[in-house]
Amino acid sequence: MLKVEDVHVYYGAIHAIKGISLEVPQGQIVTLIGANGAGKTSALNTICGLIKPKSGRIFFEGKDITGVPTQEIVKLGLTQVPEGRRIFANMPIYENLELGAFLNKNKKEVAQDMEKVYTRFPRLRERKNQLAGSLSGGEQQMLAMGRALMSKPRLLLLDEPSMGLSPILVKEIFSIIKELNEQGTTILLVEQNAKMSLSIAHKGYVVETGRIVLAGDAKELLESPEVKKAYLGG
Amino acid sequence: MEVFLQQLINGISLGSIYALIALGYTMVYGIVQLINFAHGDVYMVGAYLGFFATAILGWSFLPALLMSMVVCAILGMVIEKLAYTPLRNAPRIAALITAIGVSLFLEYGMMLLVSPQVRTFPQVLTEVQYKFFGVVITNRQVIILVVTVALMLLLQYIVHKTMIGKAMRAVSHDKQAAQLMGINVNNTISATFAIGSALAAAAGVLVGIYYNAINPLMGIMPGLKAFVAAVLGGIGIIPGAMTGGFLLGIVEAMVSGYGKSLYRDPVAFVILIIILIVKPTGLFGKNVREKV
Ligand SMILES: Nc1ncnc2c1ncn2[C@@H]1O[C@H](COP(=O)(O)OP(=O)(O)OP(=O)(O)O)[C@@H](O)[C@H]1O
Ligand SMILES: [Mg+2]
Numbered sequence: 001m002l003k004v005e006d007v008h009v010y011y012g013a014i015h016a017i018k019g020i021s022l023e024v025p026q027g028q029i030v031t032l033i034g035a036n037g038a039g040k041t042s043a044l045n046t047i048c049g050l051i052k053p054k055s056g057r058i059f060f061e062g063k064d065i066t067g068v069p070t071q072e073i074v075k076l077g078l079t080q081v082p083e084g085r086r087i088f089a090n091m092p093i094y095e096n097l098e099l100g101a102f103l104n105k106n107k108k109e110v111a112q113d114m115e116k117v118y119t120r121f122p123r124l125r126e127r128k129n130q131l132a133g134s135l136s137g138g139e140q141q142m143l144a145m146g147r148a149l150m151s152k153p154r155l156l157l158l159d160e161p162s163m164g165l166s167p168i169l170v171k172e173i174f175s176i177i178k179e180l181n182e183q184g185t186t187i188l189l190v191e192q193n194a195k196m197s198l199s200i201a202h203k204g205y206v207v208e209t210g211r212i213v214l215a216g217d218a219k220e221l222l223e224s225p226e227v228k229k230a231y232l233g234g
Numbered sequence: 235m236e237v238f239l240q241q242l243i244n245g246i247s248l249g250s251i252y253a254l255i256a257l258g259y260t261m262v263y264g265i266v267q268l269i270n271f272a273h274g275d276v277y278m279v280g281a282y283l284g285f286f287a288t289a290i291l292g293w294s295f296l297p298a299l300l301m302s303m304v305v306c307a308i309l310g311m312v313i314e315k316l317a318y319t320p321l322r323n324a325p326r327i328a329a330l331i332t333a334i335g336v337s338l339f340l341e342y343g344m345m346l347l348v349s350p351q352v353r354t355f356p357q358v359l360t361e362v363q364y365k366f367f368g369v370v371i372t373n374r375q376v377i378i379l380v381v382t383v384a385l386m387l388l389l390q391y392i393v394h395k396t397m398i399g400k401a402m403r404a405v406s407h408d409k410q411a412a413q414l415m416g417i418n419v420n421n422t423i424s425a426t427f428a429i430g431s432a433l434a435a436a437a438g439v440l441v442g443i444y445y446n447a448i449n450p451l452m453g454i455m456p457g458l459k460a461f462v463a464a465v466l467g468g469i470g471i472i473p474g475a476m477t478g479g480f481l482l483g484i485v486e487a488m489v490s491g492y493g494k495s496l497y498r499d500p501v502a503f504v505i506l507i508i509i510l511i512v513k514p515t516g517l518f519g520k521n522v523r524e525k526v
Contacts, residue, residue, distance in 0.1 A: 045410075069418070074414065074415070079414055079416075087411075088407050088408065090407060099412075
């Protein structure tokens with residue numbers, strides 16, 4: 001469904017991504033794990049068109065989306081829940097969700113989709129008129145995910161959804177991700193929580209300083225000595 | 235008391251003009267963090283378009299107002315595309331200097347086109363005076379206020395109820411997150427320039443019918459004053475610009491009304507300096523910047 005071929009990304013003189021290739025098959029959860037500064041966010045932002053790669057190609061459902069503006073990529077059914085949630089803090093929850101459906105001109109369908117998001121995240125319904133900035137970290141993550149779902153993505157990129165959340169909330173978020181996948185959304189999940197993400201993923205990639213150093217079946221990665229040593233605390 | 239009421243009324247008329255111009259400053263600042271110093275000159279162009287429509291084409295007030303607003307909306311978008319878009323990621327000082335360049339271009343371009351001579355607006359609206367308790371209100375003042383309030387209500391509706399308004403707020407909050415919603419950031423910024431410029435054009439036409447005289451440098455002072463009004467209310471905050479505009483207009487009218495008209499302009503800038511010292515975020519500004 002998504003194919004990234006030998007992508008290089010620079011920030012000025014900094015060579016942040018040094019030739020990443022990866023594949024996300026339809027219907028799967030694929031996870032990208034790695035330490036701080038490895039280049040995970042840069043990879044997702046490049047896929048979404050927020051950053052233009054210096055070289056390399058990105059294909060979504062067979063279509064070359066390299067250099068295509070982000071709003072066009074979102075239209076194709078690929079969106080991202082960015083690192084740090086990036087919700088519109090000074091707007092109420094329902095407006096955040098409306099903005100998620102910006103490209104959908106069918107008001108009735110938007111209302112139905114919003115209903116679905118509220119059903120999935122009941123806490124958002126209770127607070128729908130509240131400013132998004134007043135939500136707790138976990139609620140903000142749910143809002144960020146709900147907002148992304150409003151565009152009906154077929155492929156959803158998630159950047160560290162568990163960041164800063166309590167263990168209970170991390171569990172909840174991961175079970176929602178799994179559920180979304182079971183209901184048909186393909187997922188590319190970036191995480192530092194290697195154990196959790198490998199346990200729900202089908203496939204995994206390990207990124208270090210802009211390169212993929214390990215790739216394979218999630219279960220196998222979970223057992224591999226390198227991953228155990230570097231990311232699972234021995 | 236009579237002087238006070240009379241100056242209050244005059245101040246509201248003047249303040250309407252400042253408020254309409256200040257809205258454009260504040261909206262553009264809110265979305266691209268640029269002080270668009272050419273904005274006062276868009277107001278001047280708006281006044282000339284109103285003059286052209288009424289004096290040369292013989293149109294009445296409303297069609298002249300609408301035409302001027304539409305043409306200036308396009309002018310605003312063209313200025314943004316040609317002058318500011320290429321500098322979106324350049325240091326802010328580059329965009330600021332470019333804005334000053336655009337301002338001079340509009341002022342002296344207009345001079346070349348129509349000559350520096352002062353033009354007198356035709357009497358599109360015959361003046362009618364109403365007297366209450368020794369205070370005079372003219373029909374022009376009523377029209378200025380009605381048009382201003384109507385435009386402000388329309389703006390509030392656009393910003394809060396329409397998708398383009400929501401997109402404008404999203405882009406001003408976080409451009410990348412807005413893009414991930416499928417919002418076209420460039421188009422949204424263009425729309426913001428269009429709306430701000432249309433409001434300035436309306437102010438230009440209203441000034442034409444109120445004070446009658448227009449000239450190619452007429453935008454400089456009101457442009458600066460409107461900037462002060464925007465900062466007074468809190469730059470980037472729409473209700474702040476409205477309030478700041480009215481407040482400044484009223485203060486200036488009071489200063490002139492009590493015989494100190496020489497101090498009118500300095501007062502505006504003293505206010506600016508005081509705000510910058512006491513509350514740099516303006517009347518409506520939050521003291522802590524929101525984290526993004
Ligand atoms: N806007 C930027 N300008 C310059 N350098 C950047 C920028 N964004 C990221 N980098 C650099 O690129 C490298 C990869 O950063 P990136 O944010 O992609 O890492 P990450 O894997 O997402 O890290 P984290 O787990 O901390 O989120 C880092 O060395 C970072 O300093
Ligand atoms: Mg990151």
